[in-house]
Amino acid sequence: MRFTISREKLQEGLAAVSPAVPSKTTLPVLANLLVQTTDRGIRISGTDLDIAVSTEVAAEIDTPGAITIPARKLSEIARELPAAPVKLSSSGDQRVTLECGRSKFKLLGLPKSEFPSFPAIQFDKAVRIPSGELQKLIHHTSFAASTEESRPILNGVLWEIRSDLMRMVATNGHRLAKMEVPVKGGKQTDLIIPPKALEQIRRLFPAEEELEVAQGENHLGFRSPFTSVYTRLIEGPYPGYDQVIPKDNDKVALLDKAAFISALKRMSVVASDQTHRIRLSFNAGMLKFAVSTPDLGEAQDELPIRYTGDPIEIGFNAAYLLEILRYLPTDEVRMTFRAPERASTVEPEGWTDPSKYLTLLMPLRLVD
Amino acid sequence: MSAPRIAVLPGAVADQIAAGEVIERPASVVKELVENALDAGATAIHVDVMEGGRALIRVSDDGSGMDAVNAPVAIARHATSKIRAAADLVGVASYGFRGEALPAIASVSRLAIETAPAHGAGTRVVVHAGAPAVVTEAARRQGTTVTVESLFANAPARQRFLKGARAEWRAIIDALTIVALIRRDVRLTVTHDGKEQLALPTASGLRERVGALWGHTVAERLVAVDDVAGPIRVAGLVERPADVGTASRRVFLSVNGRAIRDAGIVRAAEAAYRSAIPSGVRPSLLLDITLPVADVDVNVHPAKTEVRFADRWTLERAVERAVRRALGTEDAEASLGARSWWQAPAATPAPLGREVEPSALIETPAPTPLFAQSDDAPTPVDGEPEIVVPPLVQLRRTFLMFERDDAVVLIDQHSAHERVLYERFLGEFERGDAASQALLFPLTLHLSPAEAEAFEQAAAFIRGVGYQVESFGGSALLVHAVPTPHPRFDAERCLRETLAALTGDRAAASHGKHERLIATMACKAAIKAGEALRVDEMNALFVALARTTLPAHDVHGRATVVQLGWDEIERRFGRR
Ligand SMILES: Nc1ncnc2c1ncn2[C@@H]1O[C@H](COP(=O)(O)OP(=O)(O)OP(=O)(O)O)[C@@H](O)[C@H]1O
Ligand SMILES: [Mg+2]
Numbered sequence: 001m002r003f004t005i006s007r008e009k010l011q012e013g014l015a016a017v018s019p020a021v022p023s024k025t026t027l028p029v030l031a032n033l034l035v036q037t038t039d040r041g042i043r044i045s046g047t048d049l050d051i052a053v054s055t056e057v058a059a060e061i062d063t064p065g066a067i068t069i070p071a072r073k074l075s076e077i078a079r080e081l082p083a084a085p086v087k088l089s090s091s092g093d094q095r096v097t098l099e100c101g102r103s104k105f106k107l108l109g110l111p112k113s114e115f116p117s118f119p120a121i122q123f124d125k126a127v128r129i130p131s132g133e134l135q136k137l138i139h140h141t142s143f144a145a146s147t148e149e150s151r152p153i154l155n156g157v158l159w160e161i162r163s164d165l166m167r168m169v170a171t172n173g174h175r176l177a178k179m180e181v182p183v184k185g186g187k188q189t190d191l192i193i194p195p196k197a198l199e200q201i202r203r204l205f206p207a208e209e210e211l212e213v214a215q216g217e218n219h220l221g222f223r224s225p226f227t228s229v230y231t232r233l234i235e236g237p238y239p240g241y242d243q244v245i246p247k248d249n250d251k252v253a254l255l256d257k258a259a260f261i262s263a264l265k266r267m268s269v270v271a272s273d274q275t276h277r278i279r280l281s282f283n284a285g286m287l288k289f290a291v292s293t294p295d296l297g298e299a300q301d302e303l304p305i306r307y308t309g310d311p312i313e314i315g316f317n318a319a320y321l322l323e324i325l326r327y328l329p330t331d332e333v334r335m336t337f338r339a340p341e342r343a344s345t346v347e348p349e350g351w352t353d354p355s356k357y358l359t360l361l362m363p364l365r366l367v368d
Numbered sequence: 369m370s371a372p373r374i375a376v377l378p379g380a381v382a383d384q385i386a387a388g389e390v391i392e393r394p395a396s397v398v399k400e401l402v403e404n405a406l407d408a409g410a411t412a413i414h415v416d417v418m419e420g421g422r423a424l425i426r427v428s429d430d431g432s433g434m435d436a437v438n439a440p441v442a443i444a445r446h447a448t449s450k451i452r453a454a455a456d457l458v459g460v461a462s463y464g465f466r467g468e469a470l471p472a473i474a475s476v477s478r479l480a481i482e483t484a485p486a487h488g489a490g491t492r493v494v495v496h497a498g499a500p501a502v503v504t505e506a507a508r509r510q511g512t513t514v515t516v517e518s519l520f521a522n523a524p525a526r527q528r529f530l531k532g533a534r535a536e537w538r539a540i541i542d543a544l545t546i547v548a549l550i551r552r553d554v555r556l557t558v559t560h561d562g563k564e565q566l567a568l569p570t571a572s573g574l575r576e577r578v579g580a581l582w583g584h585t586v587a588e589r590l591v592a593v594d595d596v597a598g599p600i601r602v603a604g605l606v607e608r609p610a611d612v613g614t615a616s617r618r619v620f621l622s623v624n625g626r627a628i629r630d631a632g633i634v635r636a637a638e639a640a641y642r643s644a645i646p647s648g649v650r651p652s653l654l655l656d657i658t659l660p661v662a663d664v665d666v667n668v669h670p671a672k673t674e675v676r677f678a679d680r681w682t683l684e685r686a687v688e689r690a691v692r693r694a695l696g697t698e699d700a701e702a703s704l705g706a707r708s709w710w711q712a713p714a715a716t717p718a719p720l721g722r723e724v725e726p727s728a729l730i731e732t733p734a735p736t737p738l739f740a741q742s743d744d745a746p747t748p749v750d751g752e753p754e755i756v757v758p759p760l761v762q763l764r765r766t767f768l769m770f771e772r773d774d775a776v777v778l779i780d781q782h783s784a785h786e787r788v789l790y791e792r793f794l795g796e797f798e799r800g801d802a803a804s805q806a807l808l809f810p811l812t813l814h815l816s817p818a819e820a821e822a823f824e825q826a827a828a829f830i831r832g833v834g835y836q837v838e839s840f841g842g843s844a845l846l847v848h849a850v851p852t853p854h855p856r857f858d859a860e861r862c863l864r865e866t867l868a869a870l871t872g873d874r875a876a877a878s879h880g881k882h883e884r885l886i887a888t889m890a891c892k893a894a895i896k897a898g899e900a901l902r903v904d905e906m907n908a909l910f911v912a913l914a915r916t917t918l919p920a921h922d923v924h925g926r927a928t929v930v931q932l933g934w935d936e937i938e939r940r941f942g943r944r
Contacts, residue, residue, distance in 0.1 A: 150858040173808050174852075244808045274792070274853060275803035294799060317805065317852075341806055341848075365804035365836065365849055 001065025002089040003037060005057065007081050007100065013044040013057040014075045016204055016227060020046040020053035021071040029114040032068035035088075036112070037061045045118070046071060047230075051197045052118050053204065055227040063089075066112040069096050077105055119219035119230050126214040126223070127161065127186035132207035137168040139202065140179045140327050140357055142195040146172035156192035156234035158241070161185045169241050170195070175320050176241060176360040177327070191220060192238055197231030204229060245360060246343045249336035251309030253282050254349055257333050260287075261325050263301045267291045268318045270299045276318040277364050282337070283311045314340045315364040321346075324359045341365070391472050393530060394421025394519055395539035400473065401514050402547050403463035405429030408512060411570075412555040419561065420533030421519060421540055428513040433485040439493050440503050442481065443470045463626065470514075474498060476526065477519045483512040497522040541565065545581060546627045549620050549654065552577040574605055574654060586615070593655065595690035599663075600683060602690035604655035609641060609695060609921050613649030620654045623664055628675050633657070636684035640691035643790060643883055644921040653691075659683065696918050755914045760906040766897040768906050775931040781909065782897050783922035788912040789853055790890035790923045793833045796851075797886060802834035804849040811847040811860050815867065822870035829885045835863060853893055865892040887923035 014033070022030055025048070034045040038056055045054035067090040077098065078086075084101040091097070093111040097104070138157070146154035151173070160167040167180035197220075204227050205211055212223040215233075222229045267278045272293045281288040282305070289301040314337060325333065330348035337344045346359045391397055398415060405413045408431025418424035434442060444467075473479055475498035484490030484507070492506035520527040530536060537560055548556050548568055558566040571577035579587035590605035621628050637653045645651065665676040677683050758770040768779040796802035815823060820842040823830070830837060834851030850859035866889050895901070901909070913919045913928070920929050938944045 148856060148858065150860060171808060174805050176808060239809050241808075272803070275805075277803050294795065294801070343806075343808065360808070362806040362808055365802075365806065365834070 001035075001037060001067060002062040002087070003042060003059045004062070004085050004087050005042065005059035007078070007083055007086055009041075009057040009059065010078050010081075010086050013042070013055050014071075014078050016055040017044045017046040017053050018071055018075050019203070020048060020051055020200060022048035029068060029110050029116075031071060032110055032115070033071045033074060034066065034068050034112060034115045036066035037064040045115075047116060047118075049116060050194060050232045051200060052116075052230040053200055053227070054118070054229075055204075057226070065090060067093070067096060068110045068112060068115050069107055070109070073107060074098075119216045119221070121214050121216035121219060121221035121230065123212050123214045123221065123223055126212035126221075127189075129166070129185075129211045129213055130183065131205040131209040131211045131224070133166065133181045133183050134211065135202050135205075135207055136355065137166060137179050137181060138198045140329075141168040141170045141177040142198050143323065143327065144170040144172060144175055144177035144359070145195045148172065153192065153234060153236065153238060155194065156238075157195055157198060158238040159191045159193055161187075161189040161191075163188070169238070171239075171241065171360075174317070174362050175324065176244070177324070177357075178241065178245070178359070179355060179357045181355045189215070190236065190238065191215070192234040192236050193220065193231060194234060197229065200229050200231075244343060245358070246336070246338055246345060249338045249342075249345060251282065251312050251337040252307070253287065253335045253337075254306040255287065255303065255333050255335065256305075257325055257328060257331055259303055260333065261322060263289055263303050264318050264322050264325075266301060267299055268322070270297045271318050272296070275364060276320075277315055278318045278321075279313065279315050281311065281313045282307050282309075284308075309337070312337050312340060314344065316361060317364055320361055324361060327359070329353065329357070391469075391476060392526075393539060394425060394536045395543045397421065397425050397473055397477075397516050397519065398427070398540050399543040399547070400464070400469035401425065401427035401516070402544070404469065404514070405431055405512065406547070406551060406554065407462045407464055408432045410511065410554060413557075415544065415556070415558045417537065417540055417558070417560045420536030421516075422530065422533065422536065423517065425516040425519070426513060428511065430509075430511040433510050433512050434481075434483045434491065435485045436489075436491045436503075436505075439481060439483050439491040440501050443474045443479070443493065443495055443501060473516055476523045477521070478517045480515040480517075481512065482506050482508055482515075484508045484510055486510050546620065548577060548581060549574070550622050550625060550627050574603075574656070578605060578654065582618075590652070590654070591694050593690050593694040595686070595693050597686040597689060598682070599660050600686040601658040602655060602687050603658075604653070606637065606654070606691055606694060607652040609644040609651070610927060612641070612645045612651045615652075617650055618652040618654065621657065622655070623657045623675055624659065624661060625656075626675070630674070632680060632684055633687050636687040637691045640688045640695060643887060643923045644695060644918050646924065647884065655687065655691075657683070657687070692917055696916075696920060755911045757907045757910050760903070760910060762901055762906060764897075765900050768901075768910065772931075773934075775933045776937065778930045778932070779910070779913065780897075780922070780928055780930075781899070781901065781906075782894055783926060783928040784909055784913045784919070785854075785894035786887075786890045786922050787916050787919065787928055788909070789893050790887055791916050791918075792853060793851075793886045793890055793893075794883065796834070797829065797832040797882060800832070802832060802851055804834040804836055805852045806836075806849040807847065811845075811850075813845040813847065813860065813864060815843055815845060816871075817843070818871040819867040822867050826867075826870055826885055829882050830863070830866070830889075832882070833886065833889060835859075837863075851893075854895075856895060856899070857893060862889065862893045890923060 017033060021033065025031055027049075030048060036043050036045075037059075041057050041059035041061070043054055043056045045052065047053070081103065082101045087099040089097050090109065094109050096107040096109045098107065099105075137159070142157045145157050149155070154172055158169040160169070162185050164185065165180050165182050166185055167178065169176065169178045171177070201222055205222070205224050209224045214221050214223070218233050218235070220231050220233055264278070267289045268276060270293055271278055271291050277291070277293075279290040281290070284307050285304060287303045287305045287307070289303070290299070292298040324346050328346065328348050330351045332349040334347045334349040335344055340363060343360050343362055346361060348357055351357070391400070394417070398417070398421065402413060402415065405427055408429060410429035410431035412430050414428045416424065416426040470479070470481075474495040478497065479495045481493040482490060487509050488507055490506045490508040492504045494502045494504075520530065541558075544556065544558055544566065548566070552571040552574060555570050556566060556568045557564070566581075568577065568580045571580060575587050575590065575592070578590065587605075589608060589611055591608055592604075593606055594603045595601070619634060621630055621633055633655070634653065637655060638650060641651055663678040758772070761769045762781070763769050763778070766781060768781055768784075770777055793802075823837075823839065823845065824842075827837070827839070834849070835847060836849035838846040838848065840846060847859070847863065851857070852859075869888050869892065870885070920927065922928050935944065
């Protein structure tokens with residue numbers, strides 16, 4: 001194999017793929033990137049076995065071929081190279097030579113045959129999806145997925161594709177985020193995706209691109225003209241989130257998001273490190289905050305709000321609430337309640353976007 | 369029948385009755401005589417005992433002695449050189465002050481006093497069973513020798529209550545041990561039936577005296593206590609939690625230099641061990657308490673082993689705190705030194721401290737957003753002493769290791785986390801304010817009959833730590849809300865494992881010993897050995913552990929922190 005590539009194209013390809021390379025691995029070849037020649041240039045691929053990323057960049061091919069090269073070393077070298085074309089060649093299964101200007105490097109790679117093959121996914125039946133809409137879904141929901149290992153299913157983000165919409169749902173059992181965007185989707189499909197893969201997708205595909213998404217046996221592939229991402233799917237079924245979304249919350253508060261956030265942050269200063277417990281009392285016209293943490297102190301605050309319904313006093317993990325508010329796209333937010341032990345909802349208020357966004361938060365028990 | 373005549377008892381009878389209070393057995397005689405010697409300023413005391421004290425008790429001292437005028441007066445009732453008026457009783461500094469002991473002893477024995485205020489001219493006073501004294505001259509060196517023979521020979525009722533010579537000797541040695549512990553500055557030698565039993569040179573401190581009494585291994589294993597709370601100072605030695613129950617228990621308390629017995633203080637000291645030792649065993653405690661003389665009343669009982677305190681509550685809290693602090697320090701574990709295991713020595717240049725993200729491990733997932741900046745996470749305020757976390761390394765996914773200038777320190781991650789959670793759960797349980805996060809999808813647990821029974825027994829405490837549980841006909845539980853002690857916490861598994869553990873531990877559940885139940889729960893909730901920890905988690909655990917009251921021990925009383933001194937390591941490498 002032998003090819004010439006511009007320093008910038010090499011750096012671009014490495015920047016896209018390197019994040020998929022695991023920092024620690026028991027399988028040595030996973031620390032390497034697979035570099036193969038194609039009709040248009042070279043394809044660089046990396047994987048941690050759960051997620052695989054691959055991207056194609058332009059290059060001048062002299063001799064076609066493929067080899068794996070230590071990812072970290074190659075990236076470090078590429079970063080330091082002078083501004084000159086880079087010649088890369090391999091001899092035999094393992095030897096790699098890189099020349100650029102007067103610099104010359106010899107690296108030890110591993111044969112291509114040792115690199116895991118990518119999941120077999122047929123893109124001919126792929127669904128075409130606007131990348132921007134997908135990114136919006138990911139951004140607003142995947143933060144809510146669980147990081148705890150006891151229920152692997154909640155470690156994933158549910159992605160529902162319907163003929164006229166796409167929906168993503170994520171929850172850790174304490175709070176939930178759900179968003180749907182109207183798109184011409186495809187046939188009804190439910191997928192559960194690791195957030196780590198969604199992160200790569202969000203990072204790699206520009207918003208204006210159109211993506212092809214196709215499903216293999218237990219993998220999912222995303223493809224744009226130059227880049228593809230493959231991920232393992234988490235096996236379902238996902239818990240019935242629809243039943244737990246309250247439909248009869250009869251108390252409604254409208255709050256100024258910025259003021260609400262700053263009050264919550266003030267209260268958090270004296271909230272417990274572990275539970276961030278705060279107490280909120282909603283009354284007509286006024287929201288009262290109270291925190292009391294043994295060994296630390298107490299705090300109170302007030303915020304004028306618009307409120308309808310009987311007064312309610314309810315406890316929350318302030319960190320959860322702050323986190324949700326960070327993703328709400330509007331200046332005003334709408335919270336609804338039924339009872340202090342029931343789920344409350346937090347939604348954008350006055351959002352002109354055609355998307356629907358709902359977050360849900362389970363309360364913390366209050367003691368009197 | 370005619371009315372009984374009221375009569376004044378002859379002095380000898382009154383003395384005999386009074387003697388019953390002070391002089392119950394040979395050991396009481398020894399105690400009184402030795403205290404007199406100490407009051408006379410003796411620096412060396414020699415005690416000879418024959419046949420458990422019934423045949424002979426002789427106490428010789430090198431104290432001030434008495435002159436020919438005072439020696440006979442010593443055996444008169446309420447004759448004392450130590451106080452003059454009742455007001456002097458407040459804060460009395462001598463051991464004796466009632467002027468009762470010698471007359472009481474004289475009334476039930478053959479008593480001989482040989483004494484000299486200076487070398488040469490001495491006096492000998494002999495009294496037989498309360499009869500008038502015979503006074504003669506006797507030359508001797510400065511000091512006093514009091515000899516008591518035929519104890520209780522004229523008091524058959526009392527004699528009948530005496531135990532065998534061995535038992536009486538035990539009691540004597542116990543009394544002498546107390547003296548030895550109080551007055552480390554005095555040389556004490558003791559023989560029984562002609563054989564040397566104790567030979568204690570003057571000691572510079574309690575640990576040295578304990579070494580001379582019970583051996584140096586015993587002495588070295590005790591942890592030093594030294595704490596001052598307001599006007600109260602508590603010092604001494606207590607047993608390491610890990611050793612409690614392995615050797616005979618020794619308890620010694622002194623208040624302002626006077627040995628006392630006080631169940632309340634012992635209880636307070638033991639409370640400091642709470643959860644660090646298995647239930648049912650009790651620690652050895654040797655504590656010297658110093659407090660303003662006006663706050664103690666020593667004249668409660670003639671034997672003077674009980675005292676009254678003006679403010680018992682404050683005193684007991686001071687004792688508990690002192691012991692707790694001692695156990696929380698490193699020397700409860702390994703090497704000696706009063707500083708906490710986590711504190712860098714003052715001499716070291718500031719270690720490569722790290723910013724600690726307290727959310728790891730001890731907080732509910734301070735949401736790490738996948739894609740957004742997390743810069744608006746609230747910064748916690750910190751009123752406590754700053755804990756600088758040294759660079760930590762995880763070994764075998766089990767231990768956290770760091771270096772200090774004097775040692776390599778290892779922390780058992782599970783034990784440490786268990787200790788952290790135990791104190792947290794216990795606090796929440798006792799305050800009744802456990803946090804309980806409601807669940808979107810309630811958990812269902814199916815229980816075996818034994819587990820269902822364990823649940824019934826322990827339901828109150830399970831709820832008390834934050835589980836909201838509904839029971840369905842005993843065999844199924846519906847969990848609506850759970851505690852959230854740390855991000856890796858698996859509420860379902862913790863509840864399951866706790867119930868499983870309780871089925872094997874009926875006593876824990878049925879006796880409502882919430883501490884034990886909570887210890888079980890903390891054990892199940894804690895991270896386990898074998899879990900890889902991130903740096904921020906290790907740091908957070910380090911800080912949380914340093915803030916516990918007993919960081920050096922887990923809830924089973926095992927070590928949480930172990931240190932390998934550099935001396936030891938250097939020795940192994942032949943560098944020393
Ligand atoms: N070993 C001694 N050396 C010098 N003086 C002594 C000695 N033993 C007794 N005395 C003198 O005899 C007095 C009487 O002793 P006794 O033990 O009866 O009374 P106390 O020590 O004053 O009070 P208590 O009855 O509380 O012991 C003492 O006050 C002291 O003056
Ligand atoms: Mg006396």
